[in-house]
Amino acid sequence: MKSLLANNRPPTVLLDLWHGYRVPVILSTLTLLFAVRVVLRARWHREKVSVTPPVGSPKVHGMGTTEQKSMLTEKETPRILSPETLLLEKEVESNLRTNEAPRRQRQSPKRVAASKIFRRRSLKAAPYGLFDAATDKIQPIVFFASVAGSTEKTAGNVARDMEAWVDSESNAALNVLKPILHDLFYVDYDDYFISGPPSPLPNTKHFYIFLLPTYNIDTALTPFLDHLRETHHDFRINTAPLSALIGYSVFGFGDQEGWPTEAEGFCSQAKEVDKWMAKLTGRKRAFPMGTGDVKSDALERLKDWREGVQEVLVEFAAGKGLGEGVPGSGDAVESDEEDGDGDSEDADAEQSKTSTSRRTKKVPDTRVDDVEDLGRMVSPELAKTPPSRSSRARPLAIDFTTKITPSLTVPVPSSDPKPMVPKESPTYSALTKQGYSIIGTHSGVKICRWTKSALRGRGSCYKYSFYGIASHQCMEATPSLSCSNKCVFCWRHGTNPVGTTWRWSVDPPDLIFSGALAAHVSKIKSLKGVPGVRAERFAEALRVRHCALSLVGEPLFYPHINALLSLLHGRRISSFLVCNAQHPAQLAALARVTQLYVSIDASDAESLRRVDRPLHRDYWPRFLACLDILRERRAKQRTVFRLTLVKGFNFDKEADGYAALVTRGVPAFVEIKGVTYCGTSSSSAAGLTMQNVPFWEEVAAFAEELVKRLNAQAESSDDEQLRYGIAAEHRHSCCVLLACERRFKRNGRWCSRIDYDRFFDLLEERGEEGDWGPEDYMGEDTPEWALWGNGGFDPRDTRVDRKGRPVPKA
Numbered sequence: 001m002k003s004l005l006a007n008n009r010p011p012t013v014l015l016d017l018w019h020g021y022r023v024p025v026i027l028s029t030l031t032l033l034f035a036v037r038v039v040l041r042a043r044w045h046r047e048k049v050s051v052t053p054p055v056g057s058p059k060v061h062g063m064g065t066t067e068q069k070s071m072l073t074e075k076e077t078p079r080i081l082s083p084e085t086l087l088l089e090k091e092v093e094s095n096l097r098t099n100e101a102p103r104r105q106r107q108s109p110k111r112v113a114a115s116k117i118f119r120r121r122s123l124k125a126a127p128y129g130l131f132d133a134a135t136d137k138i139q140p141i142v143f144f145a146s147v148a149g150s151t152e153k154t155a156g157n158v159a160r161d162m163e164a165w166v167d168s169e170s171n172a173a174l175n176v177l178k179p180i181l182h183d184l185f186y187v188d189y190d191d192y193f194i195s196g197p198p199s200p201l202p203n204t205k206h207f208y209i210f211l212l213p214t215y216n217i218d219t220a221l222t223p224f225l226d227h228l229r230e231t232h233h234d235f236r237i238n239t240a241p242l243s244a245l246i247g248y249s250v251f252g253f254g255d256q257e258g259w260p261t262e263a264e265g266f267c268s269q270a271k272e273v274d275k276w277m278a279k280l281t282g283r284k285r286a287f288p289m290g291t292g293d294v295k296s297d298a299l300e301r302l303k304d305w306r307e308g309v310q311e312v313l314v315e316f317a318a319g320k321g322l323g324e325g326v327p328g329s330g331d332a333v334e335s336d337e338e339d340g341d342g343d344s345e346d347a348d349a350e351q352s353k354t355s356t357s358r359r360t361k362k363v364p365d366t367r368v369d370d371v372e373d374l375g376r377m378v379s380p381e382l383a384k385t386p387p388s389r390s391s392r393a394r395p396l397a398i399d400f401t402t403k404i405t406p407s408l409t410v411p412v413p414s415s416d417p418k419p420m421v422p423k424e425s426p427t428y429s430a431l432t433k434q435g436y437s438i439i440g441t442h443s444g445v446k447i448c449r450w451t452k453s454a455l456r457g458r459g460s461c462y463k464y465s466f467y468g469i470a471s472h473q474c475m476e477a478t479p480s481l482s483c484s485n486k487c488v489f490c491w492r493h494g495t496n497p498v499g500t501t502w503r504w505s506v507d508p509p510d511l512i513f514s515g516a517l518a519a520h521v522s523k524i525k526s527l528k529g530v531p532g533v534r535a536e537r538f539a540e541a542l543r544v545r546h547c548a549l550s551l552v553g554e555p556l557f558y559p560h561i562n563a564l565l566s567l568l569h570g571r572r573i574s575s576f577l578v579c580n581a582q583h584p585a586q587l588a589a590l591a592r593v594t595q596l597y598v599s600i601d602a603s604d605a606e607s608l609r610r611v612d613r614p615l616h617r618d619y620w621p622r623f624l625a626c627l628d629i630l631r632e633r634r635a636k637q638r639t640v641f642r643l644t645l646v647k648g649f650n651f652d653k654e655a656d657g658y659a660a661l662v663t664r665g666v667p668a669f670v671e672i673k674g675v676t677y678c679g680t681s682s683s684s685a686a687g688l689t690m691q692n693v694p695f696w697e698e699v700a701a702f703a704e705e706l707v708k709r710l711n712a713q714a715e716s717s718d719d720e721q722l723r724y725g726i727a728a729e730h731r732h733s734c735c736v737l738l739a740c741e742r743r744f745k746r747n748g749r750w751c752s753r754i755d756y757d758r759f760f761d762l763l764e765e766r767g768e769e770g771d772w773g774p775e776d777y778m779g780e781d782t783p784e785w786a787l788w789g790n791g792g793f794d795p796r797d798t799r800v801d802r803k804g805r806p807v808p809k810a
């Protein structure tokens with residue numbers, strides 16, 4: 001054993017050495033290994049960044065990947081930038097122009113890093129969103145996306161056109177900068193779509209413009225939409241992180257050959273971007289989204305839209321901001337609830353009661369502006385009695401409604417006449433709260449729900465289906481808020497003044513005309529941010545083409561009604577005037593209107609008293625006199641009886657009575673419409689509930705019944721003028737149109753529409769008293785979709801329910 005140990009001496013020495021130095025050796029080795037690992041790790045990371053581009057990035061020339069020609073032009077080939085260069089580029093980013101080299105692209109869904117929220121703008125807290133016209137400048141940024149290249153090309157043209165516009169002499173003083181063009185595939189979303197871009201120059205405020213195609217397949221637009229959605233849903237980011245922008249607008253390109261309607265996907269991605277941007281900017285849609293079909297009208301529509309956006313920029317530059325009124329909405333589908341409050345007598349609140357369900361509505365209005373109303377509210381009995389003279393407001397001035405005079409001379413008002421609706425009166429505040437603009441002291445204008453609906457492509461009123469009235473170009477107005485009836489179904493009970501005489505000061509017609517037009521256009525402008533408003537309809541809506549003098553009150557009450565009509569016609573604005581058949585003298589002296597209506601709310605005296613609750617004691621003779629005037633007028637005017645059916649009040653067994661009235665007045669048309677329940681206190685006091693609203697089937701059956709009786713009379717009296725037929729329907733507002741067959745059927749087809757241009761030409765050429773009549777300005781045939789049995793909904797539009805959801809086609 002000893003010899004073995006002697007022979008093994010060297011290992012013992014090694015062991016001793018190990019024991020003596022093992023601690024420093026182990027420590028040195030560990031240190032060395034750690035150092036090698038650190039170095040290797042650092043090198044590995046650097047290589048990964050440069051060799052493998054982020055997922056979805058354009059592939060880089062000379063980096064071991066192939067070039068993607070379709071997405072990248074030569075100029076746009078990304079460079080690998082040093083951190084210093086990146087910083088520098090960030091600073092000058094806003095000044096980069098078209099064809100800027102892309103820095104980075106994200107195509108994969110965005111991952112939210114915890115640090116993201118604390119970036120830039122929140123710390124800088126720039127006074128964004130507020131635009132100071134004296135010091136600030138607007139920087140438009142045109143973002144586009146393109147796969148096949150057409151949008152890219154168009155976007156370049158848009159940027160150039162805008163640049164030329166900025167450079168033009170007339171805009172020299174505008175503080176709008178030349179637009180910057182960005183391809184959405186290459187911008188870093190975090191830079192532009194979390195808190196708005198950094199502003200390298202002081203006082204620069206950004207305006208985003210989007211030009212987007214739609215693809216129903218995965219493209220680089222998909223991650224962009226994901227980014228917008230995720231940013232909106234990220235609870236750490238405030239609800240409107242892009243409110244720093246002064247505004248935005250979107251234009252979508254699509255193909256209607258493959259995707260004919262929006263419901264079928266036309267421009268759906270542009271619509272999505274528009275929706276998310278509304279949310280992220282806190283409703284800063286500055287101009288309605290435009291759309292264009294690349295195979296037909298895209299360029300034309302784009303031009304109109306661009307000009308609209310430029311107008312908005314001019315307004316911004318002048319310090320007017322997004323303008324007054326509706327700021328738009330971030331809601332994906334906006335409820336139409338606001339519209340359900342009964343916008344107008346003419347509003348035709350959508351009520352197709354084809355189903356069996358009956359909605360009940362609470363009775364909202366308890367305002368009392370008139371002592372008469374109070375009495376009637378507390379006592380339904382009192383409501384049935386005509387008002388006593390003593391209960392009427394004094395002073396009783398000239399009752400011009402009984403003054404038989406062929407001319408509409410201004411009545412001499414009582415001494416010291418007062419304004420009908422003074423600014424400080426409760427009536428004024430009640431009406432303005434309901435959305436009326438009061439013009440002068442006795443006139444009003446209001447945007448009806450159909451105008452809004454048509455702007456959004458959600459359907460027009462029955463007057464479009466029947467007569468071709470473009471609802472978005474229609475102004476609903478009245479020159480007299482006062483009325484001599486208190487109809488049970490009137491929307492405005494308790495808010496509009498009543499009386500049989502004009503006892504107020506009189507405003508001149510030009511004040512009413514220009515005031516109404518200005519108020520209407522300003523209200524239209526305030527709708528530009530509302531979701532779904534169509535750019536082309538918005539642009540058209542700024543040019544008023546029709547005026548419905550039927551809002552509330554009695555237009556014939558206004559002493560200068562003829563002068564007002566002549567102002568309208570002078571601007572080639574058509575006039576549909578609805579009167580309550582209580583002012584025969586004024587009706588007899590009325591100048592030509594495009595279409596003249598008389599409300600026929602009952603078929604006999606007792607029923608008329610219950611429904612219209614007229615203030616005139618001799619209401620029935622007045623009513624009949626008006627029918628006789630209409631008969632006289634029928635060769636010169638398009639005359640219409642408007643029947644409003646109220647179940648339990650005026651139509652259950654009255655077809656014979658109405659047939660007799662039609663025989664007396666022989667109107668060109670009879671409109672039959674189910675009442676729209678307005679739920680006001682006075683209507684409930686009169687005993688009106690939802691039960692009084694007829695179903696569509698009931699209205700349709702009544703129309704058929706009336707036609708049968710009229711045609712029987714035509715047979716028995718051998719008078720072809722009494723032969724009527726059902727020319728059209730608008731089922732979703734429960735409305736049917738009867739027309740005189742002899743006059744309004746051409747080659748076996750109904751033609752209820754109007755040639756408005758021809759009407760104005762005839763008025764100019766042959767004059768007011770000239771020998772011309774309705775047949776001379778008869779328009780196109782009634783469209784197929786509006787004919788009896790076809791529903792009457794404009795196929796260009798999309799029907800929605802009250803929550804804004806598309807209604808499936810029947």
Ligand SMILES: Cc1cc2nc3c(=O)[nH]c(=O)nc-3n(C[C@H](O)[C@H](O)[C@H](O)COP(=O)(O)O)c2cc1C
Pocket residue numbers: 145146147148149150151152213214215216217253254255256259265266267268294
């Ligand atoms: C595969 C494919 C899917 C498309 N999907 C839609 C669609 O869902 N809705 C639509 O309106 N247009 C659709 N289009 C039409 C494009 O949006 C339209 O051609 C657009 O101009 C393409 O723009 P770009 O050339 O800039 O990529 C589609 C086109 C293609 C080729």
Ligand code: SF4
Pocket residue numbers: 346347348448449450451461462463469470471472474475476548
């Ligand atoms: S006629 Fe004009 S105002 Fe009347 S509901 Fe139709 S669009 Fe509105």
